[in-house]
Amino acid sequence: MRILHINHPRDITRIMQDIKVDPYGIRIMSPKATTYLLKLNSISNICANILKQEMLSLGADAAVARGALTGAVKKTDCLLMGNLAQFAGLSRKLNKQPFGLNAISENITKAIRNYGADNLTLGLKSQNLRLGRRTLIMGVVNATPDSFSGDGITSVSEAVDLAQKLAKDGADIIDVGGESSRPGARPVPLEEELKRTIPLIKALTKSLLIPVSIDTCKPEVARQALDNGAAMINDISGMREARMAKIAAKYKAAVVLMHMKGNPRTMQNDPSYTSLMDEVLQYLQEAIDRALEAGIDRERIVIDPGIGFGKTVRDNLNILNNLNEFKILGRPILIGTSRKSFIGRIINAGPRECIYATVSSSVLAAHNGAHIVRTHDVREVSQALKILDAANRQ
Numbered sequence: 414m415r416i417l418h419i420n421h422p423r424d425i426t427r428i429m430q431d432i433k434v435d436p437y438g439i440r441i442m443s444p445k446a447t448t449y450l451l452k453l454n455s456i457s458n459i460c461a462n463i464l465k466q467e468m469l470s471l472g473a474d475a476a477v478a479r480g481a482l483t484g485a486v487k488k489t490d491c492l493l494m495g496n497l498a499q500f501a502g503l504s505r506k507l508n509k510q511p512f513g514l515n516a517i518s519e520n521i522t523k524a525i526r527n528y529g530a531d532n533l534t535l536g537l538k539s540q541n542l543r544l545g546r547r548t549l550i551m552g553v554v555n556a557t558p559d560s561f562s563g564d565g566i567t568s569v570s571e572a573v574d575l576a577q578k579l580a581k582d583g584a585d586i587i588d589v590g591g592e593s594s595r596p597g598a599r600p601v602p603l604e605e606e607l608k609r610t611i612p613l614i615k616a617l618t619k620s621l622l623i624p625v626s627i628d629t630c631k632p633e634v635a636r637q638a639l640d641n642g643a644a645m646i647n648d649i650s651g652m653r654e655a656r657m658a659k660i661a662a663k664y665k666a667a668v669v670l671m672h673m674k675g676n677p678r679t680m681q682n683d684p685s686y687t688s689l690m691d692e693v694l695q696y697l698q699e700a701i702d703r704a705l706e707a708g709i710d711r712e713r714i715v716i717d718p719g720i721g722f723g724k725t726v727r728d729n730l731n732i733l734n735n736l737n738e739f740k741i742l743g744r745p746i747l748i749g750t751s752r753k754s755f756i757g758r759i760i761n762a763g764p765r766e767c768i769y770a771t772v773s774s775s776v777l778a779a780h781n782g783a784h785i786v787r788t789h790d791v792r793e794v795s796q797a798l799k800i801l802d803a804a805n806r807q
Contacts, residue, residue, distance in 0.1 A: 422447050422497070422529065444497035449525060451493040451500075454691055458482075459512050461489050467506045473499040493521075500525060527743035533784065535745055536713040537624045537644040537667045542585070544745045547802040548779040550795055551626065551787040552576070552584030553751065554617075556591045556609040557601075573616050580623050583795030587621060588647055588787060589613055589638075590628030594677045594722070603631055611637050618642025626669070632656040639664040649673055649722065651700040658707030667713045669747055670700040674723025684723040689731055690738055693718050697742060715745045715785065721753040729755045733774065736781040749787035750774035772797045 419425060425446045429439045456464075458481035465475040465482075473495030480486035495503070500521060507518035532545035542549065554576050576587045591609035592601040601609075610627060611634075617625050618641060626645035627638035632654055635646045639660065645667040652658045652670060661668045672693045674684050686692050697716045704714055716739060718732045729750075739746050750756060751771045752764040760770050768790050775786040775794045779801055788794045 420447060423531065444501065447497040447529075449493075449495065449497070449500065449528075451521060451524065453491040453493065453517065455488045456491055456517070457512065458484060458487055458489055460514055460517065461491050463510060463512070463514060464491055464493065464503075464507075464517075467503055468493060468495060468499070470506075471495065471499045471502045473503070497525070523743075524741040528737075528740045530740070530743065533743075533745050534712050535667055535715060536665070536710060538665055540624070540644075541712075542624075544784040546806075548783065548798045549585040549785045550583055550791055550798070551586045551588050551747065551749075551785055552579030552582075552791045553787060553789045554579070554587055554589050554613070555593075556589060556613050557593050569612050569616055572613050573620055576617050576621060579791045580621055582792035584623065584791045586624050586626055586645065586785070587617060588626040588628050588645075589617065589643075590647075591634070592629065592631075594649055603633060606631060606634050607637060610634060611641060614638045614643050615641045624667075626667075630654070630657070632660055635666075636660045636664075639666055645669065647671075649719070650676075651696065652704060652707075655703075655707065658704050658709060661704070661713075662708035665710070665713065667715065668704060668709060669715045669717050670697060670704060671717035671722065672696045672700075672719035674719075677722075681723065684725060684728070686728070689724075689728055690735055693732070694739065694742070697739070701742060701744065711744070715747050716742055717747040717749065720748060720750050721755055724755075726755045726758055729753075733777055733781060736778060736783060740782055745784040746782055747785040747787060748775075748778040748783040750778060751788040751790065768793055776801055 419428065422443050425443050426439055429442065461477040461481045465477055468475040475494065476492040478486055478489035481489040504518045504522050507514040532543060535542040535544055554572050556572060579587060589610055591606040606629065614625060614627065624644040625642065626647050627635055627643045628647040629635055630648050630650040635657060646661050647669040648657060649671045651672060652668065701714055705711060718739060720729050720732060736746060736748065752767045756767045756770045756774060757763060760767065771788060771790050772793050775788055776797050778786055779798055786794060
């Protein structure tokens with residue numbers, strides 16, 4: 414006898430095929446074996462009560478605030494509990510209901526579809542990367558004298574040597590940054606950041622076969638980097654500046670939209686959240702919407718919950734544990750834990766002593782849903798991820 418911890422339709426289908434279940438039976442039963450807990454935030458008590466009634470009628474259930482049932486509160490969060498077949502039935506029922514339930518039905522259907530997506534495509538200028546078959550690695554090259562990780566490089570030739578080594582070690586993308594984003598860091602003047610990054614971008618795009626990303630929140634730095642061959646903008650500000658999104662759209666560049674509370678100077682000044690996951694999800698959805706409105710193709714968007722950017726140690730671990738939740742946004746998830754201070758606090762070590770902990774956190778992130786991990790220690794992380802990816806392909 415076995416208790417199976419499986420909840421993906423593909424894996425459920427495989428088990429039924431091993432049992433030699435009739436193909437028609439597999440099609441009928443697989444949705445019944447795929448269960449979801451789906452949380453809706455702050456909906457009207459009218460909608461909540463209808464949702465509960467409809468879920469109960471389907472043999473599923475919904476948890477709402479007690480006051481929503483009595484009318485004592487006007488709004489409530491709602492936890493829907495059911496399988497894929499029941500949610501499909503719910504969608505059909507809600508399409509006939511008033512009070513905005515049709516929109517709720519569309520959002521539920523979209524969230525479940527995105528969550529169950531196996532393979533995503535990332536557009537990088539003239540090429541596409543397939544995500545989902547294995548975890549991709551973004552290698553870090555810091556052209557800064559004050560990098561938090563202690564690996565800043567000021568020589569173009571030295572940086573090119575490092576990037577070539579990272580590519581050989583297994584990096585799929587090289588990320589170049591010219592401004593430190595460590596907590597408390599002061600902004601770097603535009604001209605200085607250009608001086609640090611653009612000559613390096615020129616050299617790397619001529620010497621590497623893999624894509625190069627520019628890590629910046631300055632539109633002019635991004636524009637010149639793209640002009641010189643970069644294929645991606647890694648923007649820690651989530652493209653708060655409208656010009657940045659317009660530049661990305663014009664050059665058909667991929668973009669990484671990251672969550673950050675405040676800015677590098679203030680982000681670690683006692684960060685707090687009412688609901689961490691809800692707030693980060695909402696922020697990233699709004700960033701995606703801004704990018705789409707600016708003309709950036711959905712296939713060129715990557716999301717990053719922003720480990721270490723306005724988060725406590727507990728917040729960072731919470732995000733790593735619940736990373737799968739970001740799959741409902743329907744875009745690849747990038748995670749960067751490499752040598753960050755929260756790791757050092759856990760193991761009581763400095764950045765250069767965090768290699769094994771970086772590997773561990775990167776594997777955890779990939780296991781929980783990350784499509785791309787950003788790291789300084791490419792060789793070590795690459796070796797570890799090969800084991801995870803091989804296990805996932807079984």
